[in-house]
Amino acid sequence: xxxxxxxxxxxxxxxxxxxxxxxxxxxxxxxxxxxxxxxxxxxxxxxxxxxxxxxxxxxxxxxxxxxxxxxxxxxxxxxxxxxxxxxxxxxxxxxxxxxxxxxxxxxxxxxxxxxxxxxxxxxxxxxxxxxxxxxxxxxxxxxxxxxxxxxxxxxxxxxxxxxxxxxxxxxxxxxxxxxxxxxxxxxxxxxxxxxxxxxxxxxxxxxxxxxxxxxxxxxxxxxxxxxxxxxxxxxxxxxxxxxxxxxxxxxxxxxxxxxxxxxxxxxxxxxxxxxxxxxxxxxxxxxxxxxxxxxxxxxxxxxxxxxxxxxxxxxxxxxxxxxxxxx
Amino acid sequence: xxxxxxxxxxxxxxxxxxxxxxxxxxxxxxxxxxxxxxxxxxxxxxxxxxxxxxxxxxxxxxxxxxxxxxxxxxxxxxxxxxxxxxxxxxxxxxxxxxxxxxxxxxxxxxxxxxxxxxxxxxxxxxxxxxxxxxxxxxxxxxxxxxxxxxxxxxxxxxxxxxxxxxxxxxxxxxxxxxxxxxxxxxxxxxxxxxxxxxxxxxxxxxxxxxxxxxxxxxxxxxxxxxxxxxxxxxxxxxxxxxxxxxxxxxxxxxxxxxxxxxxxxxxxxxxxxxxxxxxxxxxxxxxxxxxxxxxxxxxxxxxxxxxxxxxxxxxxxxxxxxxxxxxxxxxxxxxxxxxxxxxxxxxxxxxxxxxxxxxxxxxxxxxxxxxxxxxxxxxxxxxxxxxxxxxxxxxxxxxxxxxxxxxxxxxxxxxxxxxxxxxxxxxxxxxxxxxxxxxxxxxxxxxxxxxxxxxxxxxxxxxxxxxxxxxxxxxxxxxxxxxxxxxxxxxxxxxxxxxxxxxxxxxxxxxxxxxxxxxxxxxxxxxxxxxxxxxxxxxxxxxxxxxxxxxxxxxxxxxxxxxxxxxxxxxxxxxxxxxxx
Numbered sequence: 001x002x003x004x005x006x007x008x009x010x011x012x013x014x015x016x017x018x019x020x021x022x023x024x025x026x027x028x029x030x031x032x033x034x035x036x037x038x039x040x041x042x043x044x045x046x047x048x049x050x051x052x053x054x055x056x057x058x059x060x061x062x063x064x065x066x067x068x069x070x071x072x073x074x075x076x077x078x079x080x081x082x083x084x085x086x087x088x089x090x091x092x093x094x095x096x097x098x099x100x101x102x103x104x105x106x107x108x109x110x111x112x113x114x115x116x117x118x119x120x121x122x123x124x125x126x127x128x129x130x131x132x133x134x135x136x137x138x139x140x141x142x143x144x145x146x147x148x149x150x151x152x153x154x155x156x157x158x159x160x161x162x163x164x165x166x167x168x169x170x171x172x173x174x175x176x177x178x179x180x181x182x183x184x185x186x187x188x189x190x191x192x193x194x195x196x197x198x199x200x201x202x203x204x205x206x207x208x209x210x211x212x213x214x215x216x217x218x219x220x221x222x223x224x225x226x227x228x229x230x231x232x233x234x235x236x237x238x239x240x241x242x243x244x245x246x247x248x249x250x251x252x253x254x255x256x257x258x259x260x261x262x263x264x265x266x267x268x269x270x271x272x273x274x275x276x277x278x279x280x281x282x283x284x285x286x287x288x289x290x291x292x293x294x295x296x297x298x299x300x301x302x303x304x305x306x307x308x309x310x311x312x313x314x315x316x317x318x319x320x321x322x323x324x325x326x327x
Numbered sequence: 328x329x330x331x332x333x334x335x336x337x338x339x340x341x342x343x344x345x346x347x348x349x350x351x352x353x354x355x356x357x358x359x360x361x362x363x364x365x366x367x368x369x370x371x372x373x374x375x376x377x378x379x380x381x382x383x384x385x386x387x388x389x390x391x392x393x394x395x396x397x398x399x400x401x402x403x404x405x406x407x408x409x410x411x412x413x414x415x416x417x418x419x420x421x422x423x424x425x426x427x428x429x430x431x432x433x434x435x436x437x438x439x440x441x442x443x444x445x446x447x448x449x450x451x452x453x454x455x456x457x458x459x460x461x462x463x464x465x466x467x468x469x470x471x472x473x474x475x476x477x478x479x480x481x482x483x484x485x486x487x488x489x490x491x492x493x494x495x496x497x498x499x500x501x502x503x504x505x506x507x508x509x510x511x512x513x514x515x516x517x518x519x520x521x522x523x524x525x526x527x528x529x530x531x532x533x534x535x536x537x538x539x540x541x542x543x544x545x546x547x548x549x550x551x552x553x554x555x556x557x558x559x560x561x562x563x564x565x566x567x568x569x570x571x572x573x574x575x576x577x578x579x580x581x582x583x584x585x586x587x588x589x590x591x592x593x594x595x596x597x598x599x600x601x602x603x604x605x606x607x608x609x610x611x612x613x614x615x616x617x618x619x620x621x622x623x624x625x626x627x628x629x630x631x632x633x634x635x636x637x638x639x640x641x642x643x644x645x646x647x648x649x650x651x652x653x654x655x656x657x658x659x660x661x662x663x664x665x666x667x668x669x670x671x672x673x674x675x676x677x678x679x680x681x682x683x684x685x686x687x688x689x690x691x692x693x694x695x696x697x698x699x700x701x702x703x704x705x706x707x708x709x710x711x712x713x714x715x716x717x718x719x720x721x722x723x724x725x726x727x728x729x730x731x732x733x734x735x736x737x738x739x740x741x742x743x744x745x746x747x748x749x750x751x752x753x754x755x756x757x758x759x760x761x762x763x764x765x766x767x768x769x770x771x772x773x774x775x776x777x778x779x780x781x782x783x784x785x786x787x788x789x790x791x792x793x794x795x796x797x798x799x800x801x802x803x804x805x806x807x808x809x810x811x812x813x814x815x816x817x818x819x820x821x822x823x824x825x826x827x828x829x830x831x832x833x834x835x836x837x838x839x840x841x842x843x844x845x846x847x848x849x850x851x852x853x854x855x856x857x858x859x860x861x862x863x864x865x866x867x868x869x870x871x872x873x874x875x876x877x878x879x880x881x882x883x884x885x886x887x888x889x890x891x892x893x894x895x896x897x898x899x900x901x902x903x904x905x906x907x908x
Contacts (some may be wrong), residue, residue, distance in 0.1 A: 142704060207768070209763075209767070209768060226884065228765045232761045236817070261774055264769065267773035269773070
């Protein structure tokens, strides 16, 4: 057997170059990936602050109370008393209507905004020249079922509005300046993009934790994330929402009020015909007025006082000299 | 069109149809949803499902009558179901074809040689049928669903493949659904498919209990594959792609033939025919697993159910965490019907129905169980979809009136699938001095099953508070400090010695503003201790109202182990699980 060839120069250089390259590559990669700190804790992502103010100058403190059993009629009456839909929606406006579609529950149970009201409001917005109307909510139950079963989805579409169901990409973190709860919190801001007018439409409902669910509590439906936690400080949260969300107009539907077993209801015996629809530009006043339909005083609803002190409106709605109209 | 092309087209068609039905088993009225599609068709065409439930319940439920069609076709034509219809068979055939590509003829012939182990599937069949027929309560248990090819495929597509695709962003509606145990289900499915790389149609040849059953039923098939007397050169080419490994060259084993017709196409001498006359090479009309082996399979199958229940899973030691869907029969009758196909889980709009894992015992493996954390919500109390889809009525089709306890069912009250229990050690208002009652808010029944009682315990303070000056709506503090904003939430009160409580509206560090004036006669004396109380609404469950829907458990903010949880206590399906008078 022949002894192996000794290492010749060419082979030596080839190996040396290969080895050098290998070491350089390993060293270079290690250097690039070297991390002396280890992972940081939770990222402190600074949220964008607040939401746009949708209230219109010169319309502050308007309040109308319309009595009647027919929602489309009382809505028309109330709006006329406020100066007509034209004073809130101008040609070319893009309107977002925030409904209460929290539960997959039929309209007859009054746990959600009534579809007739949604239809009429959308229709009026378009009649006033709105370029687009969007209807949205982030419900508690499955969104598609909620919009379908509550009748809101079909009504909105029939009237020509676009329906926006919540999805992850539509939420962005929001902080309320001076707020202690709404800090870096995911809010359904996607549907607000390009919107020039915001209208809230909510039913009057009993709510065991907060006392009542009306137009202010309705903004809860703009929150995402683990919003259940806010139940632990629900009055402050609603007061913060009242500061965060400044609508153009709110409509509170007390045609049928859910007196007990709220906010889900589930039985006709939970309801009472209270034949009242309240509309206004001051959600605090509107809710204070609506509280009477539930047989509650403003003192029973601490979020009202808190919202007033935070500068979001007036609890003593009579001071605003509400226009009272009847069908 | 040649017969082979027709067979392939048939296989592609039925597989596509099967997958389409799986995907379409979604609540809704759109074309791609449950808008009248017979989504149970394959399960209903499956004679093993029909026969096993017939043995366990002595009845043939609704659509299972379709199995008669398969039986008749098999009696006339042999196992055409396996070769032309079965979607799982088509998948096996495809993977097997991949595995055989590029192999030499001798290697192919070797892979398609009949092996005595193919008799094993008859034993599997005997084992499952005995388990279905015999149990402590007369009817046995449908373990057959574990290996029945249609059940296995349906379950795998419903509970692993489709949720996996949703996760990849294909056809997801909203958040992708969670699917418990998908990995185990997928592993069985993939293992069955990958075994085809070892031998084509491995599952069909060695394991499939349905194939075994159809082989027996096809004993007297009118038309069958066989050799003609003349022309055969004995080249063996007919076994080149023989799917059933039924040995058409020699004495053909008719119960193994899946009527793939490859032999017919591969024979260059015209020596193979699909004909009424017996094969010239002779026939072996029945499988031969051996009498003793069959007896052993029957005996062990018969012992399976009683043995599995020795632990009392259907008696005193029933699992409280096994909350079954609404309409599920009492556990023994349920197990006598449930084929673990996953249709109820597929159709559930909130995906709260999940396959049980081994934590509920072997016998409950992959049967439906409500998981209130994995679902998108609890069980919607106005939904009765699962029972209407269940192909074997393990979940009975309910009318909404029955579920809600209205109309003629008013006397019985609503259907209960369990009962919620508050865990007072974890519940925020009970254990942590925090208001919450999210559970109460979301309770969907009327009147609510969750009610609250308000208590006003004194707040834990780092240092005692002492009254300074008090009058009207104000109390100044002589000692102690208030943390900024902490007590201004509307849930805190000043507790007066008289028993009266007045809500705190706001406060500074050393001064409290009340929402109402203190009556002069009740003014606290300067220097006296000041007590701040918090109003806590503590949740209780009324078992007369609670239907066990689990919406409360789903919504509870104590996310890990929920502070309110539903267990199967008080479920309507079991009078002996009753909890209250």
